[in-house]
Amino acid sequence: MNTPTGRSILVTGGAGFIGSHLVEALADDNEVVVLDDLSGGRREWVDDRATLIEGDVREDQTVADAVDGVDLIFHQAANVSVERSIDSPVDSHETNVDATLCLLEHARRENARFVFASSAAIYGDPETMPIEEADSKHPSSPYGLEKHTADEYCRLYHELYGVETVALRYFNVYGPRQRGGQYSGVIDVFLDQAVRDEDITVHGDGNQTRDFVHVNDVVAANCLAATNGTPGEAYNVGTGESIRIVELAQLVQETTETTSDITHTAARDGDIDRSRPSIEKARTDLGYRPSRSLENELSSLR
Secondary structure (H helix, E strand, O other): OOOOOOOOOEOOOOOOOHHHHHHHHHHHOOEEEEEOOOOOOOOOOEEEEEEEHHHHHHOOHHHHHOOOOEEEEEEEOOOHHHHHHHHHHHHHHHHHHHHHHHHHHHHHHHOOOOEEEEEEEHHHHHOOOOOOOOOEOOOOOHHHHHHHHHHHHHHHHHHOOOOEEEEEEEEEEHHHHOOOOOEEEEEEHHHHHHOOOEEEEEEEEOOOOOOOOHHHHHHHHHHHOOOOOOOOOEEEEEEOEEEEEHHHHHHHHHHHOOOEEEEEOOOOOOOOOOEEEOHHHHHHHOOOOOOOOHHHHHHHHO
């Protein structure tokens, strides 16, 4: 993996699913600080070579202390639950937008490069496939709107202040240490149901399509964005392929050799029908090459 070296780095949300894997990749050759309130992450997931600051990314002084002296920021901390953003939009906005703006301002003061964990949710229900970065944005949930707003702040901070920002629009990330989420966590949920020989529950008719990208490929994209890519730009991070949710459930059945049946429940609020990105821009500008296939990785997650 092409990782930055000799840098002073802050990873917000570095005790969480994606963030902890990123910290592991960076800790060999960099001075890494993690800022995490441990509401979704775990202390034991933080690499021993990193310094953990337990604190809230929404608190300005906490952020100021964590950012002091760093030259590279990976902003992973977020409310990632669509349902929670619908139930508590003000709280979700504070975490996903206000905190990002605060971090951008500190990145500006420190002259630090800023790599932001954006989301495919900003596109909403896409008009065409595959989804390209310049396509229209119609978020269908507060979460999607929050990520879109923060994504735009990254662009604006580069245009107005010269901050080197790169936004990475994650599609559906999966892998070790995952702890739920609307469709990111569905693999973990399906596997857990299958190994318990419980019904595998599919929301809606199961014809929704999603691009599932392994966490190691997402980490690779972040490491590339630390030095590659055009500041102020955004990049899709996925595999460029998609699978129907009901087909995913069938794949889990086959992989686990379970006796579980597939059952259908009510569709989720704010859900979209189709999702598949173009990753050509990330290939060209970042040198991003996803290497993990869903079929090969499922057996290792059992």
